[in-house]
Amino acid sequence: MPTVVKGAKSSADLAALIEAVAADQDRAAFAALFDYFAPRIKGFLIRGNTPPAAAEELAQEAMLTVWRKAAQFDRNRAGASAWIFTIARNLRIDVARRDQRARLLDLEVEDDLEQPAPPDALLLAVERESRVQAALQALSDDQMRVVRLSFFEGKPHADIANELELPLGTVKSRIRLAMNRMRELLGDLT
């Protein structure tokens, strides 16, 4: 069984901690995940304009979701950080609109039209992660900045234009070019 790694950072270590929570309800593993991710989720929410007190509450809520849903984590499908990002993002949607949208991002639906990919054709999450890292390196600093603000922090284009003191059209086209580039580099991942 995986043991708790203090200050764990590698993707495999983090995945092992989530798996320990899933398999054994391992509280020490959970505490390690909490120490690593809760302050990051709080930072993530504050960047997206959630007031600090609410961000503190929501970060704890997100970690309780990690505890509840740990069994749904599959390291072959998602990296640990990506999985926890989706939990924090869904919480952000819930709070923003109190609607069902978050559920749509969490759906597991059966493919209607396509045959499932054969196992050897599935790119492992860990491979995808390294491809994603390389793709992020390929973005210019300007592109990276707008991707962070718009995609990660979820800020409206007008706010980004204000923050960066750029015309709205420039912000929009920069985001579009950055996302086109990501698709070029990552579009073959299935």
Added chain:
Amino acid sequence: MSRHHPKDTTLADFAAGTLDEGRSLVIATHLALCGQCRGFVAALEDVGGAMLEQIAPVALSDGASARVLDRLAPRSLAPKAPTAPKIWAADRDELLGYRLGPWRWVSPGLHYRAVDVPAAKDSRVFMLKAAPGLKLPSHLHTGTELTCVLAGAFIHEGGRYGAGDCDDADHDDAHSPVIDAGEECVCLVAMQGQIKFTSILGRMIQPFIRL
């Protein structure tokens, strides 16, 4: 295999959670039918994960960790949530958990049913069912129109759109779609702004479906 996909920025807004609910429903439907776009969304979630790791952490208040540990309830070792059945079938009155209104006649060969998306304030979400060979009235949009084909196919200036394909149209795109011969076409549509028909038939339809 889908050939027409949503714009990269639309998928990014979906993955970021900033796309409105109506459009999110259309994208979720497309994703259920398109492995390629699912892969891109998963990659974007990896981007989110990478950024989450890089972000400057903000410390929680003292004792937060202990308080959360106190709240951990023993969990039953429940298996994963069962996979949902097919996303849509002609005889079902729900789509990915959203209630569908009854089919209503609009004009010869054309039917419409509302999709109950409570939070879709700025977009209307509905399904259209059109008979094989039907020519839909030529129209323009004042907002965006996001369409996912569920069955059959239509053809317009942008090409042929078959089951699973997504048409992510901007306000400046003019459309005069024709339904493929042989099979009726069912589409899911999320539309912002107004639709402007340029033909007499279109103007007759307009008040009826309040588009």
